[in-house]
Amino acid sequence: MAERRDGDPRERQDGIGWVTRAVFPDPRLRLSVSREQPVATRKDAAGAVTVRYAVVPSVERARFLLPLASRRVGAASTWAYNALRPPRVRLNRLAVGLLAGVGATGAAGMPVLTVSVPSMVDPAEALLVDHLASVLGGRLHAAIGIRPPDPHHKPTLQIFDDRGRPRGYAKIGWNDATRAMVRAEAAALRGLPRDGGDLPDAPRLLGEVGWGDLAVTVVEPMPAGVRGLRRPEEPRIAAMLAVARRGGPPRPARPLRGSPFLTDLAARAEVAGGPVRDAVAALAARDGEVALEFGDWHGDWVPWNLGTHRSRLIAWDWENGGTDRPVGFDLAHQGFQTALSLGGRPAAEAAEQMRALLDRQGAALGLDADRRRLVGDAYLIELWLRTAELAAGGGGWSPKLHPSLLELLAVRLG
Numbered sequence: 010m011a012e013r014r015d016g017d018p019r020e021r022q023d024g025i026g027w028v029t030r031a032v033f034p035d036p037r038l039r040l041s042v043s044r045e046q047p048v049a050t051r052k053d054a055a056g057a058v059t060v061r062y063a064v065v066p067s068v069e070r071a072r073f074l075l076p077l078a079s080r081r082v083g084a085a086s087t088w089a090y091n092a093l094r095p096p097r098v099r100l101n102r103l104a105v106g107l108l109a110g111v112g113a114t115g116a117a118g119m120p121v122l123t124v125s126v127p128s129m130v131d132p133a134e135a136l137l138v139d140h141l142a143s144v145l146g147g148r149l150h151a152a153i154g155i156r157p158p159d160p161h162h163k164p165t166l167q168i169f170d171d172r173g174r175p176r177g178y179a180k181i182g183w184n185d186a187t188r189a190m191v192r193a194e195a196a197a198l199r200g201l202p203r204d205g206g207d208l209p210d211a212p213r214l215l216g217e218v219g220w221g222d223l224a225v226t227v228v229e230p231m232p233a234g235v236r237g238l239r240r241p242e243e244p245r246i247a248a249m250l251a252v253a254r255r256g257g258p259p260r261p262a263r264p265l266r267g268s269p270f271l272t273d274l275a276a277r278a279e280v281a282g283g284p285v286r287d288a289v290a291a292l293a294a295r296d297g298e299v300a301l302e303f304g305d306w307h308g309d310w311v312p313w314n315l316g317t318h319r320s321r322l323i324a325w326d327w328e329n330g331g332t333d334r335p336v337g338f339d340l341a342h343q344g345f346q347t348a349l350s351l352g353g354r355p356a357a358e359a360a361e362q363m364r365a366l367l368d369r370q371g372a373a374l375g376l377d378a379d380r381r382r383l384v385g386d387a388y389l390i391e392l393w394l395r396t397a398e399l400a401a402g403g404g405g406w407s408p409k410l411h412p413s414l415l416e417l418l419a420v421r422l423g
Contacts, residue, residue, distance in 0.1 A: 015042040018068065018122065025064065025071040027158040029122075031183040032151075032166070034221060035135040039125040042068055058126040060136065062153070063114040065105055074122060074153040075109060076169070083109030085173030086152035090231060137181075137220060141168065144216035144227055145176050160405040163187045168227075175230035177215050180328075182224035186402030191226040192217070194328035198228065201327070207251035209315070209324040231325070232318045241312030242347070244340055244366070246373045248322050253304030253336045259375075260304060265383065266297035269333040274390060281397040284415050288390050291422035296383040302336040302375060310339035311346050329395065337374045337381070341367060341388040349409060356413040360389060360421075386421055389414060 017040045019030045033040060042064065062074035063083070076082050087106035108114050115121070126132050132139040138151040151166040166179040182188030198214040212228035219225075254260060265271050271293060278289045307314075308329030316323045344366030348359035367381045376384060393414045400406045 015044075015068070015120075018042055022158065023069075023071075024155045024157050025068060025074075025122075028074075028153060028155050028164050031164045031181055031223070032137055032153060033124055034223070035130075037127060037130050038135055039123075039127075041123050041125075043121045043123060057128045058132045058136075060124045060126075060138075062122040062124075063109070063119045064122050065114075065119055067118070068120055071155045073105075073155060074151075075105065075114065075119075076150040076152055077114070077121065078150045079171070079173075080110050080112050081173040082150045082169050082171070083114070085169055085175075086150075086167060089152075089167060089169075089175050089233075090235065137179075137223070137225070138166065138168065140220055141166075141177070141179060141216075141218065141225070141227060144218060147171070147176075149176060151179075160184060160186060160403055161399060161407070163191065167230075175233075177227045177230060178212070179225050179227045182226075183222070184403040186399045186404035188224040189402060190328040191224050193330070194228075194326070195226045197327040197330040202256045204256045206256055207247040208256045209245075209248045209252070209322040210318070211324055211327065228325075231316070231323060235316045235318045235323055237316055238312055239317075241315075244343055244370050245315070245322055246340070246370060248324075249307075249310065249339045250336070250374065252307055252324075252339065253302070253334075255305055260302050262300040262302050262375075264298050264300045265387075266293060268303060270303055270335065270387075271297075273333065274387070274394070277394045277398070278390075281394060281401075284419065285390065285393060285397070288393075288415070288418040288422055292383070292386055292390065295422065296379070296386075299379050299383050301380045301383065303333050304336050305332050306330060306334045306338040306342075308339075308342070309346075310343050311350070312343075334391070335380075335384050335387055337367065337371060337376050337384040338388050338391070340370055340374060341384055342392075345388070345392070356410060357417050360385070360417055363388070386418070389418055389421070393418065 018025050019040055029040060061077040063077055064071050065073040065075050075086055084106045087102045087109060108117050126135050138149050142149050145168065147170050150169050154165045156162050164181040168177040168179060170176050180191045182191040195214055195217045198211060201211055202208060212231060215227045215229055217226055275289050278286045307324060307327060308331060309326050314324060314326045341363050344363035345359045348354040348362040364385055367385055371381045393410065396407050396410045
């Protein structure tokens with residue numbers, strides 16, 4: 010019986026569609042999905058290169074593209090960093106890894122994505138993972154995550170060598186918004202102090218790659234023994250302060266009025282236009298004379314971006330970091346985003362949980378009641394501006410934050 014093949018998945022409008030369009034953009038590539046398991050050879054007699062992935066668990070519910078270069082690579086791609094994942098996901102990945110290790114993904118009904126490079130085309134020109142070999146060296150294989158289509162989302166590649174050893178982690182910026190984010194992460198990692206102490210460890214930058222319309226940041230793999238936080242709800246105050254102060258001593262407090270932070274906030278609000286300008290003006294009028302410490306922030310300090318290894322805290326995903334922000338922004342972000350993203354709370358309830366966390370822990374950051382109120386409201390303005398800037402860069406509006414966050418600011422600053 011002839012092998013059944015479906016059409017090019019790049020024509021689909023679901024998760025596997027947008028991810029394959031981003032990762033395999035070269036029109037010379039031939040992509041198809043088979044319901045049978047072909048022989049796992051990379052090059053045919055005519056010299057054409059073929060790369061294959063198991064689509065886990067199916068095309069319609071695709072979550073993961075598992076490389077079929079070898080059983081070892083396939084198993085490794087599902088087991089790496091599994092301890093960081095939620096229990097249900099961990100079990101599912103363990104099961105898929107066992108199937109990959111014995112070559113039974115096809116028997117489990119997982120279809121195969123085949124990517125073919127014509128013999129006259131250099132694979133390093135047409136395949137991103139082959140191009141990344143020029144950065145990392147050796148022959149590489151990529152496990153590719155799949156998420157629902159979203160202009161904010163970035164395709165991610167876990168990169169392994171022939172022995173199944175992790176070699177790197179790549180994020181792909183494919184529109185203006187996501188290209189800016191992956192470049193910002195590269196800049197943050199390049200300038201990050203690495204003096205130990207209370208500073209969290211972070212992956213090192215391995216390379217920045219421009220490939221066609223894509224911007225790709227490659228960072229080193231995390232240690233194999235990294236684990237999730239035992240008490241994820243507990244803020245790591247000493248580490249937050251170390252990030253804010255770049256591992257140095259406290260910085261002198263200065264008034265909000267005249268600070269680079271307020272100047273930046275006002276300039277970005279003018280670009281965004283609309284009610285956010287009134288929010289910035291109201292913040293300056295109410296708290297302009299309040300003095301507080303400014304410093305760096307991670308920008309996405311949440312439990313799912315943190316782990317531990319040998320008693321050291323590790324932080325990743327630095328793409329939203331910045332300088333000259335009020336000390337306490339990372340604490341505010343943890344409170345707000347944990348409620349919004351994990352708890353599924355609306356913006357107003359997430360803001361209340363942020364306020365409660367600032368009230369409980371803010372004193373350790375030098376925040377009295379006036380400073381806590383300033384930090385909370387300034388953070389919400391910062392967050393809305395980030396949302397507006399993503400939308401302007403092609404990222405679309407977050408329905409969780411717009412317009413509800415502007416309405417909330419009008420109440421808090423009215």
